[in-house]
Amino acid sequence: MKIYTLHTKQNLPITLDQAWELLSDPKNLQKITPEYMGFKILSGADRPMYPGQIIQYIVTPVLNIPTKWVTEITHVVDRHYFVDEQRFGPYALWHHKHFLKEIPGGVEMEDIVDYKVPFGILGRLVHPFIVKPKLKEIFDYRRKKLIEMFGEFDK
Template sequence: MKIYTLHTKQNLPITLEQAWAFLSDPKNLKTITPDYMGFKTLSGDDRPMFPGQIIQYIVTPVLGIPMKWVTEITHVVDKHYFVDEQRFGPYALWHHKHFLKEIPGGVEMEDIVDYKVPMGFIGQLVHPFLVKPKLKEIFDYRHKKLIELFGEYKAQ
């Protein structure tokens, strides 16, 4: 069983409170997801984030085929981190940690995603040219969208 990790960091020129308010609101996930993904929340985004929260989405990650994705928010430490885990969806495993840390002039946002592709050996074969580049593209879009929304961080 091969488990892959995606690790990204981004600095934003906003306060910790602003970053937390935006990133911990499930309604904002659509804003930072590429339009072609057809992202739509079905339920679970009607309250502030809490441990045990179940959020259901529809996404179209490949060939425009709609797929249901169900995540559970398993851990929340206010203004520090939260964890979402896939309960049902396109991955055999999806464990996504979101960390926030104050830095001079802004906040550092760090994402660590541990994931396993489905279909065993076949999934591992397609990972380098299908899954990994698609995830990189999604997180690159998120990076650009956050700059568009909050501006470019300038080191202090």
């Protein structure tokens, strides 16, 4: 069984409270997701994030095929981190940790995603050509969108 990891960090010139307000509201995920993904929340985003929260989405990650994705918020430590885990969806495993840390001049946002692709050896064969580049593209889009929203971080 092969588990892959995507690890990103981004510094933004905003407060910890601003970063938490953005990330802890599931409705904001649509703002930082590429439009072509057809991201739509079906249910579960009617209140601020809490452990045990189930959120249902529709996404269109590849070949314009709508896919239902159900995640659970399993851990929340206010203004520090939260974890979402896929319960049903396109991955065999999806465990996404979101960390926030106050730094001089802003906040550091760190994401660590551990995931497993479905379809055994076939999934592992297409991973470097389809899955990995698609995830990189999505997180690159998010990085650019956050810079548009909040500006560049001055070092």
